[in-house]
Amino acid sequence: MDFIEFLNSKDVAEYLRKINYKFTPEEALYVIHESRTCTLAQKREAYTQLLAQFPDYKLMERGFGAFKNHTLASFLDTYFKKQDALIDECKRAGDAAYSFCTYTSAEGWIRDDGSLFRTFGECLLAAGDDEEVEKIEIVKKYLSSDRFVSLTLRRDGTILDVGSSERDDEVMDAFEMLYVEIPTPFRFGDIVKPVREKVWDSEFHEQYEDVCVLTYLPQWDEKAAADCDPRETRMSAENYAEAVRQRERRLKEGDETDMLYAGYSVTEHGFVCDHSVWGTYLDLEYFREEPAGRCRILTAISLYLKKKMNLETLFAAVRAIEAEETKRELWECSLQGYEEYMKQIKIEEEKP
Amino acid sequence: MTDFTRFLNSKSIAEHLRKIDYRFEPEEAAFVVHEARNVPLSEKHEAYGEIIANYPDAVLKKRNGDFETQPLAEFLTKFMMLENEYVAECKTPSPNAAYVYSVYTEDMDGNLFWFDEDDVIYGTYEECFLAASGEQAAKIRVAKRYFGGREYVELYLLPDGTVLSVDVGGKRDGITDGFDWFWISLPTPFRRGDILRSVHERKGDASPDFVVLEKMIHWSGKELADNGFVDSKGKPDRDRKRNELDFAAWERANLRHKESGDSSDMNFDGFEIDSDGNVVWDVYMTYLDYELCLDLPKDKKALVALSAFMKGEIAEDLLLNAYRHHTLRAALAKAEEILPLYTDAGLETAGITARGGRDEEKRELKDET
Structure with missing residues (x-):
């Protein structure tokens, strides 16, 4: 088993297959854990395969005591037992109430409107009532406490994931303490977007603000990144040495918060923002949709960063996009129904 | 006799009714008492009691709701009894229910809004209220969910735990939602072109409405004439180049509302400025929850020009130039919102603030944003 199927990003998976990349056990551990589409049973099967493929060895201790005094086998054994205990706990009614969220591809995750249930079974039944529902999250909340246990399931009840409010648990939190540098196909100036599950009512956020022109990945060789950056002055020898030191530190002590990517994104109103997100660079995919609206500003920035467009044209492109978008918005908001008048004053409809 | 104007949520309407020494009809008084959001339930019940005592013969006619024609006194007595029962029900723990709370609290700009705090669920009313009262809140909502x-x-x-009002869901007793079927037309001080602001309680980040009034749904022929919609004979006032109005149709609709309108028909129409700076005409609910507005936020200032135009104080040239001016100012303010993301040094390097520690300029910029 090469564990590549557990990656959420098709582009990263395809690239790793192409270069025939082999995960280290820690990389495989992280990738299996982060998978959002595989069932818990499939993940367990993969962890078991991992044990079969690699001789057992002592894991390196990470921050907050993660993996301390554990070999790969002993860690996974403890992890499975804790997960099983949480599953039992979530299904067992007690001094608690249950609530749910549902997921459909069309609308993303939607929180139910405040209904509460006494048992796991009643909650699952109500949550799965709608045939469109693909996934369900059931949360068991203890009364007068911020403690909760949650299960994410398919509509047929197959468990996908287990969660809880437990913090400072060196086994359940251990994955957050991992830092892995896995190669990706992405280059400076590529337009990318993380594969994420939509959350209802965040349409704009999903559509635009997640899309970014990539300017940083932690595993990039700093010099290579600097070489293709049109702002040649950006990486001085001093900065380069510091970047190398930082990278050495990350490899030794880094955790999920160091696995960030950065780039430029564009807001609803067309402002360009420095965008950096941690923990998710492995979820990036190329943004293949036809860029629309103000998102086209990102295409212009990408062309500029890849040295295919000069600075003067970048300014002109951004102004042209802004003018077009303003006109389109006016047609959507104020001019519809007044086409006759617009014809008289020679204003043509801006088709979306 | 109780001064029913103190139950109104709109200070402008309350003041106007006091000024004209308005005498409420019993149904109007009951509706206004019910809608009050900031008066304790005990005082509302006292006021209902006074309506019952002073208008023993008042009749509540059947409307579209579940209740039949009945004495108003009978309706109000049942209503109070049910409210008291629901208060007791909410405070009594049940094995088949749990509690969550929301707080009416200030956002970063000092505006009040309702925030749902449902991460923790409670087994009893007391535990839930205790947790809620630990928060900085102007009001609290405790919900018992079955x-x-x-x-x-x-x-x-x-x-301090004083009950202001009760809300129930999923119960059909024919009485609790009775006030939803009322339609009342109280005089207001509002005139065409006035800038109004909603006093609805906000939920989440919804902003309050700022509206330039066109016309109220319950205006009479005289009020329409006074506001330039029709002349004294009920004909559209063409000289003033305003919207034409079918007066006969207007009167028919008004009659229909008196017979069978409900609280969702207590509307007015007007213009607002949306978040992109467009002027938008719309219909707004619950005219009783609007006040005259004297202080507009920056991105709504164009409404001042629209108001002046609708009152005949300025002509089209100044209206359009003022609109352009205010729209550009609002766009600049929006552009400046992004600046606090950058350091002072960065802003100086980019030429947005002057080089050399122009602290005052930076302060002004930060104040504005």
Whole structure:
């Protein structure tokens, strides 16, 4: 088993297959854990395969005591037992109430409107009532406490994931303490977007603000990144040495918060923002949709960063996009129904 | 006799009714008392009691709701009894229900809004209220939610536990939602072109409405004439180049509302400025929850020009130039919102603030944003 199927990003998976990349056990551990589409049973099967493929060895201790005094086998054994205990706990009614969220591809995750249930079974039944529902999250909340246990399931009840409010648990939190540098196909100036599950009512956020022109990945060789950056002055020898030191530190002590990517994104109103997100660079995919609206500003920035467009044209492109978008918005908001008048004053409809 | 104007949520309407020494009809008084959001339930019940005592013969006619024609006194007595029962029900723990709370609290700009705090669920009213009262809140809502359905009983409270109002869901007693079927037309001080601001309680980040009034749904022929929609004979006033109005149709609709309109028909129409700076005409609910507005936020200032135009104080040239001016100012303010993301040094390097520690300029910029 090469564990590549557990990656959420098709582009990263395809690239790793192409270069025939082999995960280290820690990389495989992280990738299996982060998978959002595989069932818990499939993940367990993969962890078991991992044990079969690699001789057992002592894991390196990470921050907050993660993996301390554990070999790969002993860690996974403890992890499975804790997960099983949480599953039992979530299904067992007690001094608690249950609530749910549902997921459909069309609308993303939607929180139910405040209904509460006494048992796991009643909650699952109500949550799965709608045939469109693909996934369900059931949360068991203890009364007068911020403690909760949650299960994410398919509509047929197959468990996908287990969660809880437990913090400072060196086994359940251990994955957050991992830092892995896995190669990706992405280059400076590529337009990318993380594969994420939509959350209802965040349409704009999903559509635009997640899309970014990539300017940083932690595993990039700093010099290579600097070489293709049109702002040649950006990486001085001093900065380069510091970047190398930082990278050495990350490899030794880094955790999920160091696995960030950065780039430029564009807001609803067309402002360009420095965008950096941690923990998710492995979820990036190329943004293949036809860029629309103000998102086209990102295409212009990408062309500029890849040295295919000069600075003067970048300014002109951004102004042209802004003018077009303003006109389109006016047609959507104020001019519809007044086409006759617009014809008289020679204003043509801006088709979306 | 109780001064019913103190129950109104709109200070402008309350002041106007006091000024004209308005005498409420019993149905109007009952509706206004019910809608009050900041008066304790005990005082509302006292006021209902006074309506019952002073108007023993008042009749509540059947409307579109579940209740039949009945004495108003009978309706109000049942209503108070049910409210008291729901208060007791909410405060009594049940094995088939749990509690959550929301707080009416200030956002970063000092505006009040309702925030749902449902991460923690409680087994009793006391535990839930105790947790809620630990927060900085102007008001609290404690909701008792029944397991496995949509039934709930909610109490709106002051931080000291005084009950302000009761809301229930999923119950059909024919009485609790009775006031939803009322339609009342109280005089207001509002005139065409006035800038109004909603006093609705906000939920989440919804901003309050700022509207330039076109016309109220319950205006009479005289009020329409006074506001330039029709002349004294009920004909559209063409000289003033305003919207034409079919007066006969207007009168028919007004009659229909008196017979069978409900609280969702207590509307007015007007213009607002949306978040992109467009002027938008719309219909706004619950005219009783609007006040005259004297202080507009920056991105709504164009409404001042629209108001002046609708009152005949300025002509089209100044209206359009003022609109352009205000729209550009609002766009600049929006552009400046992004600046605090950058350091002072960065802003200086980019030429947005002057080089050399122009602290005052930076302060002004930060104040504005």
